Amino acid sequence: MRVRDKVCVLTGAASGIGRATAKLFADEGAFLVISDIDENGLKETYNLLAKVKERVSFMKIDVREPKEVKKMIQFTIEKYGKIDVLIVNAGVVRVGPIDEFSDEDYDLLINVNLKGTYYTCKYAIPYFKKQEFGSIITLASVAAHIGQANHANYCSTKAGVLGFTKALALDMAPYNVRVNSVSPGATDTPMLQSDVAKQAKDRCVDYDTVKREFEEEGVLGRWAKPEEIATGILFLATDDASYMTGADLRMDGGWTTR
Numbered sequence: 001m002r003v004r005d006k007v008c009v010l011t012g013a014a015s016g017i018g019r020a021t022a023k024l025f026a027d028e029g030a031f032l033v034i035s036d037i038d039e040n041g042l043k044e045t046y047n048l049l050a051k052v053k054e055r056v057s058f059m060k061i062d063v064r065e066p067k068e069v070k071k072m073i074q075f076t077i078e079k080y081g082k083i084d085v086l087i088v089n090a091g092v093v094r095v096g097p098i099d100e101f102s103d104e105d106y107d108l109l110i111n112v113n114l115k116g117t118y119y120t121c122k123y124a125i126p127y128f129k130k131q132e133f134g135s136i137i138t139l140a141s142v143a144a145h146i147g148q149a150n151h152a153n154y155c156s157t158k159a160g161v162l163g164f165t166k167a168l169a170l171d172m173a174p175y176n177v178r179v180n181s182v183s184p185g186a187t188d189t190p191m192l193q194s195d196v197a198k199q200a201k202d203r204c205v206d207y208d209t210v211k212r213e214f215e216e217e218g219v220l221g222r223w224a225k226p227e228e229i230a231t232g233i234l235f236l237a238t239d240d241a242s243y244m245t246g247a248d249l250r251m252d253g254g255w256t257t258r
């Protein structure tokens with residue numbers, strides 16, 4: 001068991017990569033505090049962890065709300081006295097041409113992807129500094145590395161997450177805390193499915209046409225399963241990655257190697 005008795009806090013656990021990560025970390029022996037804004041999805045994830053329920057706590061929180069994020073971190077410290085691994089996974093995607101993009105969607109992207117990442121780290125960092133160990137893992141994206149048509153605002157948030165992660169790695173190194181990101185490529189989750197559905201609708205083509213285009217972006221020619229991304233997150237959480245900080249693990253099926 002690669003994270004046996006490690007205390008792991010995970011945002012965005014109701015769906016996709018977050019849910020797969022919760023399952024993998026539970027299988028690998030972690031104590032988990034899982035959270036999401038989607039309470040029903042979160043309960044479904046919790047129910048999937050039935051065998052280890054006593055090792056899992058769940059909290060409905062909105063990462064845009066500092067008070068709620070703080071509550072999640074304080075709860076973890078009160079219950080376990082430490083945080084070994086913080087996985088900053090909650091995210092949203094909104095796509096569209098810039099001249100037609102709504103300010104509401106822009107604010108949502110910034111507030112969830114960037115501010116949410118900042119708040120989640122901000123309230124945990126004092127404990128990481130005190131305990132002088134731990135691993136923080138953020139979710140960037142291929143969109144942090146390359147341009148994607150109609151994704152300018154999403155790309156800007158994920159490039160921001162990448163910059164934030166690298167800079168935070170410098171700040172946390174003196175405290176023996178590693179900070180790394182994972183950059184998934186096209187991963188088969190509700191987020192990607194909604195992205196493809198919207199593009200199909202906007203372009204008046206069918207869903208499978210857009211799906212095939214996304215599949216062909218990676219050299220492996222298929223989407224990742226969320227479970228395949230969870231393995232990268234697990235790797236960064238363990239001592240197998242003990243000499244990695246400020247790194248970005250690209251798990252994109254070869255998309256950015258072209």
Ligand SMILES: NC(=O)c1ccc[n+]([C@@H]2O[C@H](COP(=O)([O-])OP(=O)(O)OC[C@H]3O[C@@H](n4cnc5c(N)ncnc54)[C@H](O)[C@@H]3O)[C@@H](O)[C@H]2O)c1
Pocket residue numbers: 011012013014015016017018035036037038041061062063064089090091092112116139140141142143183184185186187188189190191192
């Ligand atoms: N799926 C992909 O192809 C892909 C590619 C690159 C990066 N990512 C990144 O991976 C992460 C997980 O994405 P996913 O594909 O599993 O998406 P998903 O939509 O399946 O899951 C994201 C989760 O975040 C939660 N969330 C959204 N807003 C929130 C808020 N304000 N507070 C708390 N929780 C909130 C959602 O409810 C959802 O459960 C995201 O950061 C995403 O940007 C995904």
